[in-house]
Each structure stands twice: as C-alpha cells, then as structure tokens.
Amino acid sequence: MSAQSTASRRSPAVATDAAAEDFDAARARARARRQLLVLALRVALAIVILGSWELTTRLGCHGPDSGTCAVDPFFFGQPSGIWSQLVTWVEKGTAQGSLWEQIAVTLEETVLGFAIGVILGIIFGVALGRNRLLSDVLGPYIKAMNAMPRVVLGSIFTIALGLEIPSKVALAVVLVFFVVFFNAFQGVREVDRDLLANARILGASQGQLSRHVILPSALSWILASLHTSFGFALVGAIVGEYLGARKGIGLMIATAQGTFNANGVFAAMFILAIVAIIAEWLVTRLENFLIKWRPNAITEVTI
Amino acid sequence: MAESAKPAIELDRVTKRFVSPTGKSFTALHDLDLTVAAGEFVAVVGPTGCGKSTTLALISGLEAPSSGAVRVFGEPVTAVGRSVGYVFQRDAVFPWKSVIDNVAMGPRFRGIDTEKANTEAHEWIARVGLDGFERYYPHQLSGGMRKRVALAQTLINHPRILLMDEPFSALDVQTRALMENELLDLWASTGASVVFVTHDLEEAIGMADRVVVITAGPGTVKGSYRVDLPRPRNIAEIRFQPRFVELYEEIWNDLRDEVLVSYERSKHSVAS
Numbered sequence: 176m177s178a179q180s181t182a183s184r185r186s187p188a189v190a191t192d193a194a195a196e197d198f199d200a201a202r203a204r205a206r207a208r209r210q211l212l213v214l215a216l217r218v219a220l221a222i223v224i225l226g227s228w229e230l231t232t233r234l235g236c237h238g239p240d241s242g243t244c245a246v247d248p249f250f251f252g253q254p255s256g257i258w259s260q261l262v263t264w265v266e267k268g269t270a271q272g273s274l275w276e277q278i279a280v281t282l283e284e285t286v287l288g289f290a291i292g293v294i295l296g297i298i299f300g301v302a303l304g305r306n307r308l309l310s311d312v313l314g315p316y317i318k319a320m321n322a323m324p325r326v327v328l329g330s331i332f333t334i335a336l337g338l339e340i341p342s343k344v345a346l347a348v349v350l351v352f353f354v355v356f357f358n359a360f361q362g363v364r365e366v367d368r369d370l371l372a373n374a375r376i377l378g379a380s381q382g383q384l385s386r387h388v389i390l391p392s393a394l395s396w397i398l399a400s401l402h403t404s405f406g407f408a409l410v411g412a413i414v415g416e417y418l419g420a421r422k423g424i425g426l427m428i429a430t431a432q433g434t435f436n437a438n439g440v441f442a443a444m445f446i447l448a449i450v451a452i453i454a455e456w457l458v459t460r461l462e463n464f465l466i467k468w469r470p471n472a473i474t475e476v477t478i
Numbered sequence: 479m480a481e482s483a484k485p486a487i488e489l490d491r492v493t494k495r496f497v498s499p500t501g502k503s504f505t506a507l508h509d510l511d512l513t514v515a516a517g518e519f520v521a522v523v524g525p526t527g528c529g530k531s532t533t534l535a536l537i538s539g540l541e542a543p544s545s546g547a548v549r550v551f552g553e554p555v556t557a558v559g560r561s562v563g564y565v566f567q568r569d570a571v572f573p574w575k576s577v578i579d580n581v582a583m584g585p586r587f588r589g590i591d592t593e594k595a596n597t598e599a600h601e602w603i604a605r606v607g608l609d610g611f612e613r614y615y616p617h618q619l620s621g622g623m624r625k626r627v628a629l630a631q632t633l634i635n636h637p638r639i640l641l642m643d644e645p646f647s648a649l650d651v652q653t654r655a656l657m658e659n660e661l662l663d664l665w666a667s668t669g670a671s672v673v674f675v676t677h678d679l680e681e682a683i684g685m686a687d688r689v690v691v692i693t694a695g696p697g698t699v700k701g702s703y704r705v706d707l708p709r710p711r712n713i714a715e716i717r718f719q720p721r722f723v724e725l726y727e728e729i730w731n732d733l734r735d736e737v738l739v740s741y742e743r744s745k746h747s748v749a750s
Contacts, residue, residue, distance in 0.1 A: 372540050373570035375558050377635065378587035387583065391574040468574040468615045 225254045252437035260442040270430055271422055278446065280422040281412050284340055285454075288347020289408035296352045296404075297397060300359025301389065310360075321353045326414055333419040343420065347411030351404040358400035362393025395469065398462045405454050409447065484552040486639055486671035487514040487537055492546035493696075494532050506532040508696035509546070516638075519665065519672040521682035523733060524692030525740030530675040531567075533697070534641040537673065538562050550639060560588075563637030563670070567644040571616045571627050577603060578612040580627055584635040602630040606660070622653040626660075633664060640670045644677065658685060658713040666710065679733060683725050684713045691732045694740040701732045 232253040236244040264274040303310040329346045336342035416425025431439025489512040506529040535541040539558040548555045585595035606626040691700040
C-alpha cells in the first residue's frame with residue numbers, strides 16, 4: 176500500500192502499477208521463504224534434542240542392566256519409551272481409567288478454578304481499587320496471604336474438601352485469584368482522571384462509571400494477567416491431584432513416580448504442555464476479541 | 479434586561495487550596511470574582527499554572543472551593559451539575575467505544591433509551607462533520623476528528639454552560655482555525671454561556687465577548703476586557719482588523735507582566 180503510493184508519486188501510472196505488483200510479489204515470496212526456513216529450523220532443533228536424548232540413552236548399553244548406558248533411561252526416560260507410553264495410554268487407558276477421562280477431569284478443575292479465581296479477582300480488585308478505606312484496611316492481609324507459598328494450602332483443601340474435584344478447584348482459585356486481583360487493582364488505580372471526570376460531567380452514576388470507564392480501562396491489565404493465571408490454574412489442579420485424588424493427570428504423574436516410571440512422568444508432561452498451548456491460544460483469541468479497540472495491544476512479551 | 483436576569487455563573491471571592499502529596503498546601507486561586515451572563519462567551523487567559531483549569535473544575539462541581547461561593551444560575555454548586563458541559567484539554571473520549579457510542583454516552587447516562595440516544599448521536603455526529611465515521615474507534619481518527627467527537631459528546635447534552643479547557647491547543651494551526659469557527663457556529667445555535675480557558679490571546683479575543691486576565695498563581699482576576707468585534711466572526715481573518723490589534727495590545731500589556739512573573743518563578747523553581 177505505502178509502497179504503491181510512493182512509487183506512483185515518482186512516475187506515470189501504468190508503469191508504476193506493474194512495478195508495485197512486482198514489488199509486492201517479491202515481498203510475498205521473501206516472506207514465504209523465511210517462514211519455511213523458520214519451520215525447518217524448528218523441526219531440526221526438535222530432531223537434534225530428541226535424537227541426542229534417544230541416542231545417549233541407547234549408547235554403550237550392554238546386557239539387561241540399563242545403568243551401563245551413557246544416560247540411564249530408567250531414571251531419565253527416553254523419547255521412544257515416552258511415545259510407547261502415550262500409545263499405551265491412548266489404546267489401553269491408564270491405571271485409573273481412560274486417558275481422555277483423566278484429561279477431562281484435570282481440565283474441568285483447571286477451568287473451574289480459573290473462572291472462579293478470575294471473577295473473584297476482578298470483583299475484589301475493582302472494589303479495593305475504588306474504595307480507599309477498604310484497601311487500606313485489607314491491604315496488609317492481602318499482602319501477607321500473597322507472600323505465603325499458597326501451594327501448601329493444597330494439603331488443607333485435600334483434608335477439608337476430600338479427594339474429588341472441589342479440593343483441586345479451591346487450590347486453583349487461590350493461585351489464580353492473587354494474580355488477577357493485583358492486576359485489576361492496579362488497572363483501576365491507573366484509570367485516566369480526565370476520562371473519569373468526563374464521564375461524571377456527562378452524567379454517569381457510580382455504577383455507570385464502573386461499567387463504562389473503570390472496567391474497560393482496567394481490562395487490558397486484567398487480560399494481561401490471564402495468560403499467567405491460566406498456567407497457575409493448571410498448577411493448582413495438578414498439585415491438588417498430586418496430593419490426593421482419584422482421577423486426573425496429576426494422579427497419573429504421582430502413579431508413574433510411585434512405580435519408577437520416568438517415561439510416564441514425561442508422557443504426562445507432554446500432555447500438559449499440549450493442553451497449556453491450546454489454552455494459551457484461546458486466551459489470546461479472547462483478548463483480541465475484548466480489546467479490538469486498541470491499535471496494537473502489547474500485553475506481554477511473546478516470541 | 480441582562481441586568482435583571484440571574485447570571486449564569488458567579489464565582490464570589492473563591493479561594494482554592496490543594497494539599498500536595500508531600501503535605502504542603504498550595505493556593506491555586508485567591509479571592510477570585512467572576513460573573514458570566516447567560517449566553518455570554520468569556521475567554522479566560524493567564525500564564526501557565528495560574529489556576530485556569532481549577533476555575534473550570536469549580537464551576538463544573540468536580541472540585542469544591544476552600545472558601546467563597548460558586549453559583550450556577552443562582553444555585554450553589556454542590557455536585558456535578560447536569561446543565562454543564564466540559565471539553566477537556568487532552569483527549570477525553572473513551573478509546574474503547576466507537577464514535578457513535580462515545581457521543582451517545584451522555585444521553586444514555588441520563589436514562590434515555592439506546593435507540594433514541596443513537597438517533598440523537600447520529601444528528602450530532604453529522605453536525606460536527608463526522609458523517610460516516612460512526613463505527614470508527616478513536617485511535618483510527620486524527621486529533622482534530624477526536625476533538626469533534628468530544629464536542630459532539632458534550633453538546634448532545636444541551637449544556638447551558640459550556641466549559642472549555644484549552645480544547646484546541648493540541649491541534650495544528652489550520653485545523654485549529656477551522657475548529658474555532660465551527661465552535662462559534664455551534665455555539666451561536668445553542669445560546670449557552672461559555673468559559674473558554676486558553677493561553678493564546680489571539681484565540682481568546684477572536685472567539686470571546688469578554689476576555690478575563692488571571693494573575694500568576696495564586697490566581698485572581700487582574701482585568702476584564704469587552705471585545706466589541708461584530709459577529710459572526712471569521713477567526714482566520716479577524717486578526718487583521720484594526721480593533722483586534724488595539725484590543726490585543728491593550729490586553730497584552732496586562733498579561734505580559736503576569737507571564738513574566740510566572741516565567742521568573744519557574745526559572746527559580748528549576749534552579750533551586
């Protein structure tokens with residue numbers, strides 16, 4: 176577009192159209208070449224890492240004792256073993272039922288914990304952000320709770336709420352809440368004073384101020400926290416399952432650990448990574464939908 | 479007749495003190511008296527930091543005076559008044575709302591249903607010359623266009639008092655002259671009282687019925703000059719009239735001392 180307009184200023188129309196098309200086509204080709212190169216390098220990197228892992232766990236092995244290998248696959252697993260573990264889980268199910276059921280349970284806990292944590296975080300963040308007295312009174316307590324390593328609460332939740340879903344959701348909520356809370360609180364504090372004054376002059380009530388000015392303004396802060404907090408929700412669910420559960424990926428990891436099955440731990444990690452990547456993609460979609468009014472939303476550093 | 483009618487705005491020996499974050503108090507306005515008649519266009523000029531913006535905040539009810547009285551149509555100002563419109567110096571349009579939603583905000587805040595508010599907003603958008611830009615977001619518009627949105631957003635509420643805080647200071651010179659003329663046209667059809675704060679004396683004389691000079695802070699009224707130039711005016715050309723030049727010289731004599739005082743002070747505060 177800009178290339179076209181600069182070109183057309185220089186010389187008559189017909190010639191420039193062709194020149195501009197050539198230019199665009201050349202750029203498109205260059206872009207495609209680059210994309211291909213990046214993709215090829217990515218695949219190559221994966222092959223190098225997985226290949227050397229596989230190779231070192233097979234190198235120098237003699238006899239039935241895996242300890243003679245350069246890297247002991249009994250402790251460190253090996254890609255082929257991880258793969259066959261995944262195939263076994265998909266085909267035959269896990270020790271506590273089908274693989275899909277485990278994934279579904281963990282996802283349910285994560286999503287519930289995420290949703291409840293986000294909603295509570297926003298409500299408290301906005302309330303404390305808007306009410307100076309409330310934030311002065313509650314501030315130190317919230318800081319103290321945030322400073323505490325909250326994962327230990329998992330033990331309490333397992334005792335109090337049992338081995339089913341609620342104890343994991345509770346842990347996820349506790350982890351998510353603070354991330355969202357602090358962002359929402361900061362977002363409310365950073366609202367442009369002129370925008371607030373303008374809305375008040377235009378006749379906004381306190382509720383309308385919250386809905387039309389404060390929430391949308393804080394939204395970019397809140398959305399930035401969602402990327403991090405979904406990860407925390409997953410941590411909450413997994414750690415909760417690890418501490419005591421009947422189903423879930425965390426339990427699969429605990430079981431694999433209990434039977435010295437390193438490949439099982441890695442295979443469960445692989446499943447978690449895929450779940451996390453899909454979730455990240457969904458959060459980004461949500462973010463783009465909610466802040467389409469922003470020219471170039473820079474919310475987090477990405478690569 | 480003008481004598482018997484209640485003035486639109488009265489500031490009666492108003493003093494406003496602020497407390498800075500470090501706990502020191504700072505007097506922005508000191509015993510300021512200002513009266514604006516119904517339908518009058520008053521420009522307030524003064525050096526940087528003389529409390530011009532504070533004056534507007536007091537009239538609008540966003541701030542309360544430390545002492546003295548602020549009255550709008552004879553009633554003491556206790557909260558943000560419904561008859562007041564305020565155009566801010568910086569962009570105060572809502573970036574997450576499209577042009578139409580921005581303009582329709584006032585009526586919707588005031589309880590008018592969405593459909594009717596949108597119809598009215600369409601009319602005002604057309605009136606400020608932004609027909610066809612209803613669905614755009616502010617970041618897609620130029621500075622001048624955003625100012626038009628702000629004008630429509632304010633005028634749709636039919637304010638009887640229009641407060642403007644250096645509304646055009648961020649615009650380039652040509653856009654600015656255009657906007658000034660358009661504001662005068664719009665104002666002529668509303669009959670609102672205007673308090674127009676500016677640091678630009680040419681703009682002040684070109685637009686206003688009266689120019690009020692405020693002293694270097696704490697602000698108080700130094701002088702008030704009636705601008706007897708005929709209306710309708712063309713801002714781009716009015717500055718060539720001999721009477722304009724006379725007024726400019728007269729008011730500048732008053733203003734210059736204050737600007738110098740303010741400048742000396744800012745030099746010292748930088749030095750210390």
